[in-house]
Amino acid sequence: MPDSAAPASPTPSPGQGESARAVTPDTTRFVLLHTSHPGNVGAAARAMKVMGFADLVLVRPRFADVLAREETVAMASGAADILARARIVDSLAEALEGVSFACATAMTPRDFGPPTHAPRELLPRLAAGPHRVAFVFGSERYGMSNEEVYRCHACISVPTHPEYGSLNLSQAVQLVAYDWRQALGGFGVQPRVPDATLADGVAVQGALEHWREALVEIGFLDPAAPKKLLPRLQQLVNRAQPTAEEIHILRGIARAVQRAARKGRH
Amino acid sequence: MPDSAAPASPTPSPGQGESARAVTPDTTRFVLLHTSHPGNVGAAARAMKVMGFADLVLVRPRFADVLAREETVAMASGAADILARARIVDSLAEALEGVSFACATAMTPRDFGPPTHAPRELLPRLAAGPHRVAFVFGSERYGMSNEEVYRCHACISVPTHPEYGSLNLSQAVQLVAYDWRQALGGFGVQPRVPDATLADGVAVQGALEHWREALVEIGFLDPAAPKKLLPRLQQLVNRAQPTAEEIHILRGIARAVQRAARKGRH
Numbered sequence: 001m002p003d004s005a006a007p008a009s010p011t012p013s014p015g016q017g018e019s020a021r022a023v024t025p026d027t028t029r030f031v032l033l034h035t036s037h038p039g040n041v042g043a044a045a046r047a048m049k050v051m052g053f054a055d056l057v058l059v060r061p062r063f064a065d066v067l068a069r070e071e072t073v074a075m076a077s078g079a080a081d082i083l084a085r086a087r088i089v090d091s092l093a094e095a096l097e098g099v100s101f102a103c104a105t106a107m108t109p110r111d112f113g114p115p116t117h118a119p120r121e122l123l124p125r126l127a128a129g130p131h132r133v134a135f136v137f138g139s140e141r142y143g144m145s146n147e148e149v150y151r152c153h154a155c156i157s158v159p160t161h162p163e164y165g166s167l168n169l170s171q172a173v174q175l176v177a178y179d180w181r182q183a184l185g186g187f188g189v190q191p192r193v194p195d196a197t198l199a200d201g202v203a204v205q206g207a208l209e210h211w212r213e214a215l216v217e218i219g220f221l222d223p224a225a226p227k228k229l230l231p232r233l234q235q236l237v238n239r240a241q242p243t244a245e246e247i248h249i250l251r252g253i254a255r256a257v258q259r260a261a262r263k264g265r266h
Numbered sequence: 267m268p269d270s271a272a273p274a275s276p277t278p279s280p281g282q283g284e285s286a287r288a289v290t291p292d293t294t295r296f297v298l299l300h301t302s303h304p305g306n307v308g309a310a311a312r313a314m315k316v317m318g319f320a321d322l323v324l325v326r327p328r329f330a331d332v333l334a335r336e337e338t339v340a341m342a343s344g345a346a347d348i349l350a351r352a353r354i355v356d357s358l359a360e361a362l363e364g365v366s367f368a369c370a371t372a373m374t375p376r377d378f379g380p381p382t383h384a385p386r387e388l389l390p391r392l393a394a395g396p397h398r399v400a401f402v403f404g405s406e407r408y409g410m411s412n413e414e415v416y417r418c419h420a421c422i423s424v425p426t427h428p429e430y431g432s433l434n435l436s437q438a439v440q441l442v443a444y445d446w447r448q449a450l451g452g453f454g455v456q457p458r459v460p461d462a463t464l465a466d467g468v469a470v471q472g473a474l475e476h477w478r479e480a481l482v483e484i485g486f487l488d489p490a491a492p493k494k495l496l497p498r499l500q501q502l503v504n505r506a507q508p509t510a511e512e513i514h515i516l517r518g519i520a521r522a523v524q525r526a527a528r529k530g531r532h
Contacts, residue, residue: 047437052427078432118455120448158444159453161318166344171313174437175444178424182386187425189384 027132028180029055030173031095031102033148034139036062042075043170044137045082051177052187056086057095064088075170092136092148101131104152105172106144113146116155119176123156123183135176140169199247204237207247207254214254217261293398294446295321296439297361297368299414300405302328308341309436310403311348317443318453322352323361323400330354341436358402358414367397370418371438372410379412382421385442389422389449401442406435465513470503473513473520480520483527 030048035041035058045056058066066072067083076083089095096102103122104114126133136152138144149155158175160167167175181187199207212230215221221229242250296314301307301324311322324332332338333349342349355361362368369388370380392399402418404410415421424441426433433441447453465473478496481487487495508516 043434043437046432046434049430050426050433050437077434078430116455118452121455157455159447159455160316161453164315164344166312167316168309168312168343171309171316171437171440174440178441178444181425186384187428189382189387189423189425 027055028053029057029095029099029132029134030177031057031059031092031134031136032061032169032173033059033092033137033144034061034142035066035169036140037169038063038066038069038072039075040140040169041066042072042077042079042083044173045072045076045086046079047170047174048177049079049082051174051181053177053181054082054085056082058086058088059092059095060090061088092151095136096134096151099132099134101126101129101154102134102136102152103176104144104149104155105135105137105157105176106149106155110146110149110155113149114152114154116157118159119156119179120183122154123179126154127180127183127185133180135173135180137169137172197244199242199244203244203247204242207250208234208237210251210254214257214261217258293321294319295323295361295365295398295400296443297323297325297358297400297402298327298435298439299325299358299403299410300327300408301332301435302406303435304329304332304335304338305341306406306435307332308338308343308345308349310439311338311342311352312345313436313440314443315345315348317440317447319443319447320348320351322348324352324354325358325361326356327354358417361402362400362417365398365400367392367395367420368400368402368418369442370410370415370421371401371403371423371442372415372421376412376415376421379415380418380420382423384425385422385445386449388420389445392420393446393449393451399446401439401446403435403438463510465508465510469510469513470508473516474500474503476517476520480523480527483524 030044030053032041032044041058041061048054048056063069067086067088072083073080103126106113135156136144136148138148156176158167158172208230211233212221215229216223240246296310296319298307298310307324307327314320314322329335333352333354338349339346369392372379401422402410402414404414422442424433424438474496477499478487481495482489506512
């Protein structure tokens, strides 16, 4: 099913305008233990890359050639460079070379294991420190062994529904990569639409007065018994926070209404 | 590839202990437009469910039978109930029935479109309000059309690497579901390991003194020229924040060291 393996992005890259701001891939490492499904390795690479991480290490994956498998490459989509520089090693100890703080993502309780935190609780503190960090993910079926968890300095647990916490492996990688990137300061979101100039109160009142006249002219508003129509419209307009241009449009409509009403009277 | 389609969870459910705390699925709706890949629909259902959401609406998916396809069901894993109650409709307008605030996840700039926000900026404000919310996701290949974006009250854009923002559709659903759940108050993370009793300062000093003696006995520490060994050990122990039980173990080791040293001397 190569057809469905590499869905194109629903969220295309913001484009060249932003690329002037060079971003060095973070040195954070992602370690996948004994991964069974090539698709997950590819999806994890893509999930890392969208958050600006590039260091992927696999510990004894089920398939020794997983990095070159068609399904892996298809699910990695544009993240083939992450696969190209990924390493396969024999043990978690090797995978953690050069790392000073390892976060396990095991969710089941371990006696004597490191303390468990929500990512958004631990990661900002960790980002403020001097650590070279690795995030370690267990196999799809069995998670992490006790021995693997014991090597880690903390466990992080993504808060999920108490009765259904079954996160897919690559989804877990995506959430942790996102929270870690946010903790590191995040990437910006470009306001895609330039901020419009909001209309000032005088312009709004002018438009409302214009509409009051038009509504009287077309017989919708009885000036002798106005009820609460104007205050209601006022509230509606206030909530909408119209721009200067929108007020201009509203006055244009009022003007057209008046013209039509006058024509009808002749 | 049913073998690799439904990887079991690396993060098993926290178990029955927590299920006493009943959690009603939120009424938030997730709308997928013109989705091509059945696997994405299944993975989206699973991503919603782990965050406690259950209302999935598909607008004109590529395959009319997508909810029943083998790949969809496989990728949904334990979220078959979400597929069972999902609806297929003909238009975004229908999909948004009953919704008072629709968030587009389109990332490309639209003139006259609604303002774009980072999820963590908009969602807490939205959660504090009275809205019935929908999150709308465009197709894998083409995202959302202008007309579809215009129907929405806001755009949210997950901040990704400026040069590679290609989020997989189901990963985008996962991130938005997570941020929205967090904005709604989140699920708890159960501390899986009961908090240990930290050792008090007296116990720590006692152990250090014990070790000082042992180190002298084995000739590692020269009491006439102690240099900075003890302050260094003190700092190390302070950073480790040992528990009472760990101090007990450290003293046991010191005792054993002394015994061995004395045996050697006889």
